Amino acid sequence: MLDKAVSILDVYRPDGGSFRLTELAARAGLPKTTAFRLIGDLVRLGLLERDGERYRLGGTLFELGSLVPRRHDLRESALPFLQDLFESTRQTVHFGIRDDRDVVYLERIHGHDAVPLPSRIGGRLPLTCTAIGKALLAFSGPELADAILAGPLPRLTAYSIADPLRLRTALEQTQVSGLAYEEQEAALGISCIAAPVFAGAGEPVAALSVAVPREHFRPAHLAPAVRTAALGLSRTLRQG
Amino acid sequence: MLDKAVSILDVYRPDGGSFRLTELAARAGLPKTTAFRLIGDLVRLGLLERDGERYRLGGTLFELGSLVPRRHDLRESALPFLQDLFESTRQTVHFGIRDDRDVVYLERIHGHDAVPLPSRIGGRLPLTCTAIGKALLAFSGPELADAILAGPLPRLTAYSIADPLRLRTALEQTQVSGLAYEEQEAALGISCIAAPVFAGAGEPVAALSVAVPREHFRPAHLAPAVRTAALGLSRTLRQG
DNA sequence: AAAGTTCGTTCCGTGCACCGGAACACCTCG
DNA sequence: CGAGGTGTTCCGGTGCACGGAACGAACTTT
Incomplete structure (x- = not known):
């Protein structure tokens, strides 16, 4: 499951940006429903955030990343x-x-x-x-x-x-x-x-x-x- | 499972640093074996890295965090x-x-x-x-x-x-x-x-x-x- | 306007991955 | 040496992650 979550986050490397659900699922190579579920979790946990109908990397990642x-x-x-x-x-x-x-x-x-x-x-x-x-x-x-x-x-x-x-x-x-x-x-x-x-x-x-x-x-x-x-x-x- | 993984990462907020397995498990409120398993996954995925016997946040977090x-x-x-x-x-x-x-x-x-x-x-x-x-x-x-x-x-x-x-x-x-x-x-x-x-x-x-x-x-x-x-x-x- | 397509969301049966206690080997300290 | 602590492995049980199907809404095409 972690692998799948990270494969979603990795969609944003190296260019950042924001994506809609279907595109994110396709790029991560996951079934749409799985992606939907994981994205919901990632948003809840602050690793992604919603930007209208799109998703982008979330502030918690920035905060954790700054501590590396x-x-x-x-x-x-x-x-x-x-x-x-x-x-x-x-x-x-x-x-x-x-x-x-x-x-x-x-x-x-x-x-x-x-x-x-x-x-x-x-x-x-x-x-x-x-x-x-x-x-x-x-x-x-x-x-x-x-x-x-x-x-x-x-x-x-x-x-x-x-x-x-x-x-x-x-x-x-x-x-x-x-x-x-x-x-x-x-x-x-x-x-x-x-x-x-x-x-x-x-x-x-x-x-x-x-x-x-x-x-x-x-x-x-x-x-x-x-x-x-x-x-x-x-x-x-x-x-x- | 994602929640548990993030609870491990959250141990590093707000002070960063590095921790051994047992301390990480205790701070994350997880059984040692669960923590060990998750930490292994997090290391494999680059979200944590090993520093001798200790674990610290990993480079992938820095790279993702920089894209926020x-x-x-x-x-x-x-x-x-x-x-x-x-x-x-x-x-x-x-x-x-x-x-x-x-x-x-x-x-x-x-x-x-x-x-x-x-x-x-x-x-x-x-x-x-x-x-x-x-x-x-x-x-x-x-x-x-x-x-x-x-x-x-x-x-x-x-x-x-x-x-x-x-x-x-x-x-x-x-x-x-x-x-x-x-x-x-x-x-x-x-x-x-x-x-x-x-x-x-x-x-x-x-x-x-x-x-x-x-x-x-x-x-x-x-x-x-x-x-x-x-x-x-x-x-x-x-x-x- | 109707039909077709695509999207995001919900539902739900099921298989297996997650879970974590127990056991183990090793190390440290009194 | 024994006690206590650490990290690691083992493994059976089961909860839940999984994802196809269905659905409603929005958009596009005919």
Whole structure:
């Protein structure tokens, strides 16, 4: 039964939105009556809510989701540094962690006139298509990179790296410089620079980045700010 | 069964954390075996995760919670204005909505050396004890204020307003000035100024605030910035 | 206007998944 | 060592989750 309830909730991933009963049932692969029954329970429990004739995710999910430790704890420590980075660059700042082969975004800060990006708090993008992902990947154990490089690489744009050799080279450059770059690999017209965040010896626990319209991309200006934020945060995390 | 699963998840509200099986079962009021079974399912589905011998809320909740429309949509619109407000004040900025008799915080922005506050993204505090809450309450229909004033008022500190007359006066002052204040009513040593955010005619859809250590509270300096942010955001929301 | 289609909701028989006590193995502490 | 606590497994009983059928309402098509 739990599986069925979650299959209903999963209809809303990754795009959110709202659905009517029949569509929700179809997308969840459940008989209409079963879906109707479960939806009623989910609404009662606050995990879904009614919006006219439609259903959308409910406030209780938001409240529970906000308590998830890996989001809450890391975000609290990172926020001042992300704010610094946003202020010194005025560009969209991201903060994310690795989950399997994806980046999961824990925070995203932008101002007015922010460029449209596919990233979203709570959303996922492939490690290999994003600067944050590459920063995480470059400093993770070699087994992960090997495993990812052994299969086909996911693509979000025509510029996404599809050649394993090219990706390996990029990762090695990141290992040397401590910075990872993204060139229209996740979103057309967008460049990005990222640095890993460490909590101690070993793999990075997170990474942060700045995303910029390509024609305004100035690594020389951005790199020090990105490094400073990542180092500052790493130091804070090490001190517990 | 869903009820039981949610009773397990609700153990984590409002404080988060992690628990062992037996404690989780006791707090959820379930027999140990039932809890064990459900926890196994919740872990499999990503709603809980194991942390050694302990269980904590899982990443799937964070991902689903991030898609909740009333959080995601409002926060996206509000963020640039909240950033402006943070930059012009350098103090902790809050953004919240009303749910029944509580404020639910949708965003909280702070820098280094932020003052400790009881607020938290996804957390709740009584309307009557917070500036945001009073801003929301003052511009909601009179039935709500009447209903709240008819019962005992919740208190978070010794300074929280317990006298219905005093609260009614404060609400009327907010209706006149468009600003609501908080004087150690939610947290000792903390003052706060808030303004409502409207999306059209009618009740406010949200409110935003700045929280300051009491000895640094300068309403004359803060009020214009708070007003500007709230007005700017209201305008944006009205334009869709 | 009538017929057909789709929707959300209710009804209800039944099969099996949920339930949870008992048992077990392991660990910790006095 | 024994007592108490923990997490895990086992398994029989039964309550209820399940979902097809039916229904009424709304919408669309002829």
